[in-house]
Amino acid sequence: MQSDERHRRILARARSDGRVEVSEIATELSVAPETIRRDLRVLGEHGLVRRTHGGAYPVESAGFETGxxxxxxxxxxxxxxxxxxxxxxxxxxxxxxxxxxxxxxxxxxxxxxxxxxxxxxxxxxxxxxxxxxxxxxxxxxxxxxxxxxxxxxxxxxxxxxxxxxxxxxxxxxxxxxxxxxxxxxxxxxxxxxxxxxxxxxxxxxxxxxxxxxxxxxxxxxxxxxxxxxxxxxxxxxxxxxxxxxxxxxxxxx
The missing domain is CATH 3.40.50.1360 (Rossmann fold)
Known part of the structure; x- marks a missing residue:
């Protein structure tokens, strides 16, 4: 799976669940936890998520708002x-x-x-x-x-x-x-x-x-x-x- 597709799926999960866990999404995508941590770092640099211990949560933006x-x-x-x-x-x-x-x-x-x-x-x-x-x-x-x-x-x-x-x-x-x-x-x-x-x-x-x-x-x-x-x-x-x-x-x- 390419990194762009992983980023899309990680962000979608974070927005649907309110949070994404490194261990869970790594298992789901069949990649190493360190790969997910790098993905979250990239998403964080783009202002799409905020990292926390063991995972991340989505940042609200013009294109996304929690209900x-x-x-x-x-x-x-x-x-x-x-x-x-x-x-x-x-x-x-x-x-x-x-x-x-x-x-x-x-x-x-x-x-x-x-x-x-x-x-x-x-x-x-x-x-x-x-x-x-x-x-x-x-x-x-x-x-x-x-x-x-x-x-x-x-x-x-x-x-x-x-x-x-x-x-x-x-x-x-x-x-x-x-x-x-x-x-x-x-x-x-x-x-x-x-x-x-x-x-x-x-x-x-x-x-x-x-x-x-x-x-x-x-x-x-x-x-x-x-x-x-x-x-x-x-x-x-x-x-x-x-x-x-x-x-x-x-x-x-």
């Missing part, structure tokens, strides 16, 4: 810890933007229910999760519904946000890096996120460690736009300090 099914299965304990830590930073905010995605949804579900809060979101799952909470008013942004994430986008959502002044925004991203900021594969999603950044007085990033050092297609914010970056403890202390040196507090849960 809700994968996100609700991946790193769930870490995401729940992130949600608790992020919700603890609510402070006196009364109006809160909650981004699309599973981690922001978990933040929304962790917000206090003993005082009135207005939540603005483009996410149908988040709106549904909060709809029965008596103390929470949910404002669902209009627009085109993306089937992959069940969130609204395009000018309707952007215009609605443009008329608001929001106390606090909880935002996710497909990638966050010190030099390229926060990015996402779809420019339509990026426009909604970027507008939320503009109209919010405070901004908190929530995301697992695999988001760090990754760049996707469309940029919507800088690291310096955020008061805090809330992630899990698998982000190294050294890397956390590099982001903290740019201004935001980095919270490793």
């Amino acid at each position: 809700l099914t994968f996100r609700t299965r991946s790193h769930v304990p870490e995401k729940r810890r992130i949600a608790i830590a992020a919700a603890d930073r609510l402070g006196d905010a009364e109006t809160v933007f909650v981004d699309e995605g599973y981690t922001p949804q978990l933040v929304a579900e962790t917000l206090p229910t003993d005082r009135p809060i207005t939540v603005i979101t483009a996410s149908l799952p988040t709106a549904e999760a909060l709809a029965a909470v008596p103390s929470t008013t949910v404002l669902l942004l209009g627009g085109r519904l993306r089937g992959r994430t069940l969130a609204t986008v395009d000018h309707w959502a952007v215009q609605m946000l443009g008329d608001m002044v929001i106390d606090l925004a909880y935002l996710g991203a497909n990638g966050i890096s010190r030099d390229r900021g926060l990015t996402t594969p779809d420019p339509a999603v990026s426009a909604v996120k970027g507008q939320a950044v503009k109209v919010s007085r405070r901004r908190i990033f929530v995301g697992v460690h695999t988001k760090f050092g990754v760049s996707s297609f469309s940029r919507f914010a800088d690291v310096t736009d955020f008061e805090a970056l809330v992630t899990d403890s698998a982000l190294s202390v050294a890397e956390a300090n590099r982001y903290a040196a740019m201004g935001p507090r980095v919270i490793r849960t």
Whole structure:
């Protein structure tokens, strides 16, 4: 089997399963593990995967984005810890933007229910999760519904946000890096996120460690736009300090 064909099959497996293991794919393709490690190194150099111990996971790009099914299965304990830590930073905010995605949804579900809060979101799952909470008013942004994430986008959502002044925004991203900021594969999603950044007085990033050092297609914010970056403890202390040196507090849960 030629290297190009191996690369294609390795990438396809990583994207379908969310991760590829060296030992498993080596057996499947009938090649030595060292061959797979070289293949992963090449794919990593092209920005298609991120290598981990014993394997790799796919990097989201303009041509590939994970859906809700994968996100609700991946790193769930870490995401729940992130949600608790992020919700603890609510402070006196009364109006809160909650981004699309599973981690922001978990933040929304962790917000206090003993005082009135207005939540603005483009996410149908988040709106549904909060709809029965008596103390929470949910404002669902209009627009085109993306089937992959069940969130609204395009000018309707952007215009609605443009008329608001929001106390606090909880935002996710497909990638966050010190030099390229926060990015996402779809420019339509990026426009909604970027507008939320503009109209919010405070901004908190929530995301697992695999988001760090990754760049996707469309940029919507800088690291310096955020008061805090809330992630899990698998982000190294050294890397956390590099982001903290740019201004935001980095919270490793």
